[in-house]
Every structure is written in structure tokens, then in C-alpha cells.
Amino acid sequence: MDLDALKSILGPGGYIDDPADMAPHLTEWRDRWQGITPLIARPQSTTEVSEVLSYCHSKGIGVVPQGGHTGLAGGAMPDSSGSQIVLSLGRMNTVRAVDANANTMTAEAGCILTDVHAAADQAGRLFPLSLASEGTAQIGGLLSTNAGGNTVLRYGNARDLVLGLEVVLPDGQIWNGLRSLRKDNTGFDLKHLFMGAEGTLGVITAATLKLFPKTVQSATALLGIPSPAAAIDLLSLARTAAGDTLTSLEIMPRIGMEFVIRHMPGCRDPLVYPHDWYALIDLSSAATDPDLKDLLESIFVRAERDQIAADGVVAQSEAQRAGLWRLREALSEAQRFEGGSIKHDISVPISSIPEFLDRAGAAVEALIPGIRPVPFGHIGDGNIHFNLSQPEGADKQAFLDRWEEINRVVHDIVADMDGSISAEHGVGQLKVQEIERYKSPTEVELMRRIKQAIDPQGIMNPGKVLRRNP
Numbered sequence: 001m002d003l004d005a006l007k008s009i010l011g012p013g014g015y016i017d018d019p020a021d022m023a024p025h026l027t028e029w030r031d032r033w034q035g036i037t038p039l040i041a042r043p044q045s046t047t048e049v050s051e052v053l054s055y056c057h058s059k060g061i062g063v064v065p066q067g068g069h070t071g072l073a074g075g076a077m078p079d080s081s082g083s084q085i086v087l088s089l090g091r092m093n094t095v096r097a098v099d100a101n102a103n104t105m106t107a108e109a110g111c112i113l114t115d116v117h118a119a120a121d122q123a124g125r126l127f128p129l130s131l132a133s134e135g136t137a138q139i140g141g142l143l144s145t146n147a148g149g150n151t152v153l154r155y156g157n158a159r160d161l162v163l164g165l166e167v168v169l170p171d172g173q174i175w176n177g178l179r180s181l182r183k184d185n186t187g188f189d190l191k192h193l194f195m196g197a198e199g200t201l202g203v204i205t206a207a208t209l210k211l212f213p214k215t216v217q218s219a220t221a222l223l224g225i226p227s228p229a230a231a232i233d234l235l236s237l238a239r240t241a242a243g244d245t246l247t248s249l250e251i252m253p254r255i256g257m258e259f260v261i262r263h264m265p266g267c268r269d270p271l272v273y274p275h276d277w278y279a280l281i282d283l284s285s286a287a288t289d290p291d292l293k294d295l296l297e298s299i300f301v302r303a304e305r306d307q308i309a310a311d312g313v314v315a316q317s318e319a320q321r322a323g324l325w326r327l328r329e330a331l332s333e334a335q336r337f338e339g340g341s342i343k344h345d346i347s348v349p350i351s352s353i354p355e356f357l358d359r360a361g362a363a364v365e366a367l368i369p370g371i372r373p374v375p376f377g378h379i380g381d382g383n384i385h386f387n388l389s390q391p392e393g394a395d396k397q398a399f400l401d402r403w404e405e406i407n408r409v410v411h412d413i414v415a416d417m418d419g420s421i422s423a424e425h426g427v428g429q430l431k432v433q434e435i436e437r438y439k440s441p442t443e444v445e446l447m448r449r450i451k452q453a454i455d456p457q458g459i460m461n462p463g464k465v466l467r468r469n470p
């Protein structure tokens with residue numbers, strides 16, 4: 001590979017080729033993936049991205065786009081051949097425009113989500129996408145994985161928050177689709193091809209995002225509930241009572257609460273007695289009326305009356321609110337202290353969640369007696385992180401060696417219930433084989449044809465989402 005041509009496009013400061021400096025780009029948060037590359041390109045403009053892709057296209061060089069590298073599915077990692085370059089968007093981090101009246105913002109792909117939040121806030125607006133990786137994840141990565149997070153129930157996934165995109169195609173052509181129109185019925189909506197494509201069809205360089213009125217009040221409660229079925233009744237009750245102000249509804253089991261209390265500093269059991277399950281409800285509003293704390297308390301009272309909830313606490317201060325959210329958000333980290341865990345990031349129709357938990361729980365227990373399911377997540381979106389901790393005292397590696405076998409059993413149940421085997425985080429390299437197993441042949445073939453039409457040389461993120469040589 002002639003790196004000098006690429007270096008001259010990018011200029012000094014526009015690339016990294018020192019192994020020590022490249023290392024953070026070539027390892028991932030969970031250390032699961034490692035890659036090799038001769039060069040990390042760090043373009044600072046759409047034109048530079050275009051020139052890099054045009055050159056790589058002419059030479060057949062694979063290009064792996066990289067944002068904040070928080071994807072956890074190996075999507076932003078080159079393979080081990082050393083024949084692919086990484087294209088890191090971090091230097092393209094300008095908010096190009098904010099139009100508060102039109103409720104839009106145009107931000108470059110390398111903008112970190114918290115910086116986008118801050119820019120919206122400065123304009124008196126809200127950009128509602130919110131997730132635990134928001135201090136690192138970038139707009140380009142978030143859109144390329146169609147990220148979800150804590151507010152999907154109310155505002156939708158990342159793709160629902162986009163009006164227009166600017167994309168550099170594999171041959172270097174720039175598609176300026178940065179429209180801010182809310183109505184545009186002129187044929188195929190091309191932007192949706194690139195969102196969720198995980199960098200396999202082109203490089204997102206900028207996006208026009210939807211803004212919303214700023215939140216002026218919010219209220220949070222944690223309720224002790226008897227079962228996931230009760231959580232679904234609670235969802236229905238809260239939706240009816242709170243309407244659009246219902247922003248999040250999360251669940252976690254008692255074992256998850258115990259892990260957090262045991263391992264995470266400052267976390268305490270918020271209720272006097274233990275409960276089998278917990279539901280975290282968040283309301284938020286851009287209006288001062290009605291008072292959301294009162295509304296949430298009335299939901300809680302009704303939930304107790306209908307035996308949906310046995311006990312609960314409504315946060316009385318911002319600090320208490322943050323404390324309740326921390327119990328839920330610290331769970332992934334707390335689980336690490338309990339040894340190995342095998343993860344599934346699935347969704348099923350909301351009303352099927354209790355049946356899924358029963359079936360999948362029984363199936364994994366049959367395979368590994370003593371396995372400890374810790375299913376938690378965004379019940380309002382039907383998205384459950386079906387995470388399984390190893391049996392107490394078991395050998396960690398022997399447990400993790402059964403990852404694929406367990407995945408297969410759980411994913412077969414998900415498929416049987418018309419669910420998705422990847423509700424967040426995408427496919428990356430992690431679930432390429434699974435896609436072929438669980439999507440219909442027609443759907444996989446359609447995806448291949450689209451890939452072939454847009455990237456006939458196959459240079460964009462080779463081997464991610466779809467197999468390279470099927």
C-alpha cells in the first residue's frame with residue numbers, strides 16, 4: 001500500500017502511523033477485538049474524506065470508518081490483515097449551524113454527543129438522544145449504528161432524529177443530502193440506507209438533526225414490582241396517565257440490584273424490602289404544568305392499588321434522581337465483578353417479554369445449571385439486555401467458552417418470537433453469521449444487492465454486517 005499518497009492528501013496532523021499512538025484506535029472497550037492497520041486517517045473536511053475514498057477506491061484499499069469506538073460489536077475495527085486503513089472522524093467536530101426556530105442543527109460526524117447536547121442547550125433546545133456512552137460516541141457512529149438509549153420510548157431511535165445527511169460514497173462522490181425538510185416525498189429516502197449501515201455503504205460526514213423544546217421539569221421513580229408482566233401493565237398505565245411525558249421505562253431484576261449494591265460505591269437499596277423486579281420510570285416535559293412529580297406520585301398510587309407495584313420511591317431532588325438512574329446504569333459494570341457474563345442484545349414485541357424471559361431463562365438453565373440471568377433494559381422499547389452471569393464459583397473461561405452455544409439457543413427463541421437479535425450496538429463483526437441465519441434469504445439478498453450497487457469494489461468496512469465472499 002502506498003501510504004505516501006494518502007499522507008499527502010491528509011497533510012501533517014491528518015494521520016497517525018506510529019504504533020503506540022494507533023493503539024487506542026485498535027483496541028476496544030471490552031478488549032474483545034483487535035485489529036492491524038498501517039494508517040489511521042484523520043481528515044478534517046468532507047473534501048479530504050472524498051479524496052481519501054477516491055484514492056482507496058482506485059487502489060482497492062479497504063476503509064474502516066471509526067467514531068468514538070464505543071460500538072462493542074467490532075464494527076469500527078480493521079481486520080488483522082494490515083490491508084485496511086482506519087478513517088477516524090474525530091477531527092470533523094464542528095457544529096455547522098443551529099436554527100432554533102426551525103428546531104434543527106447541522107453537526108459534523110465527529111461531534112461527540114455531549115457536545116451536541118451542549119450546543120442544543122445553548123440555543124434553548126434539546127437533542128434528546130441519550131445513552132451511557134454519550135461522552136465518547138460521535139454523531140457519525142451513533143447514526144451508523146442507529147443508536148437507541150434511554151429516551152427511545154418518547155423520541156425514537158437515532159434515525160428518527162435525522163432530517164438530512166451528507167455522505168461520501170465509496171468512490172469519493174459527495175452526496176449532499178443535508179435537507180432540513182420535514183416533508184419530502186420525492187422517491188427513495190436515501191438517508192435511511194446509510195443509517196444503521198455501520199459504515200458499509202459510505203462515510204457519513206454530517207447530519208441535520210431534529211431539535212426539541214428544552215426540558216424544564218422531569219420526575220423519576222423507582223418501583224418494586226412483582227414481575228415483568230407487571231412492568232408491561234405499568235407501561236400501559238403510565239402511558240395513559242402521562243401521555244407524551246413518559247420518557248423512559250426500564251426494568252431490572254433483584255439479582256441486578258444486589259450486584260449494584262454489592263459492587264458499586266455509593267449505591268444503596270432504595271426500598272425497605274427486596275422486590276423480585278424494579279421499574280425505573282422517567283417523565284419529562286418542556287411545560288411547567290402539570291407538575292410531573294405529582295403526576296408520577298399519582299401513577300405510583302394507582303400502580304399500588306392495582307397491585308402492579310408493591311413499593312416505590314419518587315425522587316425528591318436532582319441528586320436522588322441521579323442516584324436512582326445510577327442503580328440502573330451501573331448494572332453492566334457491576335456484573336463484571338461477578339465473573340464472566342454472556343450477553344444478548346435483543347428485542348421482542350413488548351407483550352412477549354414475559355414469555356421470552358421464561359423461555360430463555362429455562363433454556364439456559366437447562367444448559368448450565370446455576371447460571372444467573374440478569375435481564376435488564378428498556379422495556380418500553382421491547383429491548384432487553386439478556387445478560388447471563390456465570391454460576392457462582394464456576395470457571396470463568398469454561399463458562400465464556402460456551403458463549404456461541406448459549407447465543408444460539410437464546411437467538412433461536414428470539415427468532416421464534418419474531419424478535420431481533422441486535423436491538424442496539426449493531427452487527428459489526430460479532431453477528432455477521434447470525435444475520436444470515438435469522439434474516440430471510442430475500443432480505444439478505446436485497447442487502448447484498450444494495451451493497452453491490454453502492455460499493456461494487458467492496459472497500460467500505462469489508463466483512464462487517466455482511467460476509468465478504470458469501
Ligand SMILES: Cc1cc2nc3c(=O)[nH]c(=O)nc-3n(C[C@H](O)[C@H](O)[C@H](O)COP(=O)(O)OP(=O)(O)OC[C@H]3O[C@@H](n4cnc5c(N)ncnc54)[C@H](O)[C@@H]3O)c2cc1C
Nearest residue numbers: 067068069070071075138140141142144147148199204424
Ligand atoms: C457504556 C456504553 C453504553 C452504550 N449504550 C448504548 C445504548 O443504550 N444504546 C445503543 O444503541 N448503543 C449503546 N452503546 C453502543 C454505542 O455507544 C453505540 O453503538 C454508538 O452509537 C457508537 O458510536 P461511536 O461513535 O462510538 O461509533 P464506533 O464504535 O466508532 O462505530 C460504530 C460503527 O459505525 C461505523 N461508523 C462510525 N462512524 C461512522 C461514520 N461517520 N460514517 C459511517 N460509518 C461510521 C463504524 O465503522 C462502526 O461500524 C453503548 C456503548 C457503551 C460503551
